Amino acid sequence: KAGVTQTPRYLIKTRGQQVTLSCSPISGHRSVSWYQQTPGQGLQFLFEYFSETQRNKGNFPGRFSGRQFSNSRSEMNVSTLELGDSALYLCASSLGDRGADTQYFGPGTRLTVL
Amino acid sequence: GQQLNQSPQSMFIQEGEDVSMNCTSSSIFNTWLWYKQDPGEGPVLLIALYKAGELTSNGRLTAQFGITRKDSFLNISASIPSDVGIYFCAGQLKGSNYKLTFGKGTLLTVNP
Numbered sequence: 001k002a003g004v005t006q007t008p009r010y011l012i013k014t015r016g017q018q019v020t021l022s023c024s025p026i027s028g029h030r031s032v033s034w035y036q037q038t039p040g041q042g043l044q045f046l047f048e049y050f051s052e053t054q055r056n057k058g059n060f061p062g063r064f065s066g067r068q069f070s071n072s073r074s075e076m077n078v079s080t081l082e083l084g085d086s087a088l089y090l091c092a093s094s095l096g097d098r099g100a101d102t103q104y105f106g107p108g109t110r111l112t113v114l
Numbered sequence: 115g116q117q118l119n120q121s122p123q124s125m126f127i128q129e130g131e132d133v134s135m136n137c138t139s140s141s142i143f144n145t146w147l148w149y150k151q152d153p154g155e156g157p158v159l160l161i162a163l164y165k166a167g168e169l170t171s172n173g174r175l176t177a178q179f180g181i182t183r184k185d186s187f188l189n190i191s192a193s194i195p196s197d198v199g200i201y202f203c204a205g206q207l208k209g210s211n212y213k214l215t216f217g218k219g220t221l222l223t224v225n226p
Contacts, residue, residue: 004156031212043157043202043216058214090156094212101212102147103204105156 002027004093006104012112018079021109023091025072031055031096032074033103034066037088045054049074050096088112120203120217127193128225135220137203145206146186147214150199161188161209163196169200183208193224 013019025032033056034046045058045082051091066076072093078085087111092103120137127133137146145164149157161172163179163186170177176189186205190197203217 006156022150033212033214035216036216038133043214044138044214045215050174050212056210058213071213088154092156092214096212101145101206102162104159107156108154110154114194 004091004104006089006091006106006109008109009107010110010112011065012079012114013080014114015083017081018077019081019111020112021076021078021089021091021108023076024075025074025091025092025093026104029093029095029104031070031094031101032072033066033092033094034076035036035090035092036060037090037108038075038086043090046076084114086111118190118203118205118215118217121222122220123218123222124223126223126225127194129195131193133193133222134187135198135203136185137205138185139205139215140184142183143186143205144183144208146176146177147204148186148188149159149202149204151202151219152199160201165187184194190216190222193222195224195226198222198224 031050033048048056052068063079068074088108090108092105094101094103148160151157161177191222200219202219204214205212
């Protein structure tokens, strides 16, 4: 079974631009979560989607948004990029329909904001 | 938000030695997960724990879900150079399913 895939793997943008990242979950997984990883803050939860609905949300500004499609693929968008948005963005998928759920991560998208 | 205290922050050991790291919290967790991350890659799941007191092994790795549900440890026996990386604990808080809280990670260096 193929793992979680993320595209693109690397991205360079300038301040003020917007960016869209894509995540394809493991087949059969209906939950997709997004995390931001930086050296200073570690792994921080952005949001989680299940059946095309945002089910959980972290403490990030509204510039960070996401969506999920009917095939469970998810996209994350960051508008008006700031230098501090430079990070590794990770998505993780899980079945999403049981109380104790195990998340499997993709390789991440390395975003650099200049 | 809720914090997971992971220790130690880093470890330098000789090949063949055993390693132990742990995570603690003041909150109750329903699930504990241990991941390993190599530079530039996503975390890879090592062990998942779902019940208080559960002790699970995966090769040379052993992890336990604390009885109080507020802590977990990971042991690596007979370390080898490819064990190098950052190890993260992660947990799902009681009442907060599908949202993982991560520890800050333990950087493991193994000297051959």
